[in-house]
Amino acid sequence: MNKFLFFLLFVAVSLGYIFEIDQLIARNFNPLTSIKKIYVNNAIKTQNNIERYFNQVTTIERLQQENQELKNYKELYHASHNELNSILEMLGETNFQKDDIKFSKVLSYIDFDNFTKVWLDYKKDDDSILGIISNGFAAGIVVNDNNRAKALLNGNDKCNYSIFVGKDKAPGIIHKAKNKNHLLAKYIPIWYKIKVGDEVVTSGMDNIFYEGIKVGKVVKIKKMQDMQTIEIEPYADVLKEKYFFVYKKTIEKKKEKELLETTNK
Template sequence: MNRRFGKLSFFVTAGIVGMLVLYSPAIRTLFSTFTTAIQTTYLDFKESVGEMVERHFMQVRTIERLHRTNEKLSERLIRFQNDAASYRALKSAMGLEVDMNLSVIPVRTYGYALLGNFQQLWLERFRNYDPEKNYGVIRNGYAIGIVVEEENRPLMILAGDKACNFAVYIGKKRAPGIATGKDARHMIVKYIPEWMKIEIGDRVFTNGLDRIFPMGIEVGKVLSIRKMQGFKNAEIELFGDTLHPDFVWVVNRDR
């Protein structure tokens, strides 16, 4: 009897609560607010968990990318160290003094020296600037121009300008020549000894004998060769970008 009465009481109570929810605006509003809050909390939690998972995978991808980059840099460092050791050994064997008077300075450009000429730009006055000297300009590892004095200020003349000249070697035989600007993507290497063999595709790099650049900075590659009176000229395609030199490295050789 008591069990039947208990069940009956439960159903009666549930019915009363259901009717109150259905027909009482206050209770219906409270119930709706409560369920909305639960739903919002669930959705926020789900979004938060999703963001945490995405951040985790992004971090994993970033770590993997940095690991690959570190491996490449480590390999390059080993190669550079080996090249440096070989160079020092060669200099020592030849009884020559290692040149330690070399520095590379980051420098910003100020603007074009002449509107319409994209190959000449003013530079900020950099550390130990000497108006009596010429300097080499490097960007992204490539030789792209020189710095000369103009109005007692450093003027950068890029490799596409005819006023830009510096000494180079061509190919494995190291044929010497003087690189002169032609346009924003090309230079002409002049006065190459006629008897020295060079080929299309040969890489061109600075030889350091003009005291502007150190030896071995890449400039470009040979596109065509033209025989002249007693020597050869070679047109080369530049590796470096001479049209966007907003930030460059200036080579300072102290002697």
């Protein structure tokens, strides 16, 4: 009887070894394995939460700093604006300036052989000439064509506006250049000293733009007897743009404004 029990025990152990039953039990029924999995998962979740927290803290600090900078710019703007108003009042200024900038979409080309003329999605019912701005740079002008807004972009032969060149603000007028990648500025007085690399900005003297919008930089100078011309590498890549900002400046009589405000009260 003892021999028979011993034989059965020997057979059971042999079969367990052959089919790796002990390892199967250890893999599936070992409580330490479950505890280890729970620990690893919790550790990973905790690490992710810590990283997310520190990322949020960094983002909040950056946004707070940017917000503070914007507040500073706002205060500087108001201070400059108030100072300008005070100066105008001291000078007895009779006119005031009202600026208007609107976002406008390019509808289509006007002529398929001239990409510098396009229709804009903009209401234009007067004969004023407006300025076009692209990414902060002067890009052309807008004129009225049968109550439609026709944009004449930089490089068009009828796109003209006044500019200043360099630190001395040498005056000139933008024209089309022979090089399609450049602009030409004409009628610059000969006594102004201009050098290659000087920056060109709008002058605002023609009421098309306000002063200081960047146009490009000087790449070539040609001097004549009583004037000089320059070639400009423009900053605005107008032929690739599908949207523009249209700038409008209007000058109104201060007395008329005050009378209108009094009437409306």
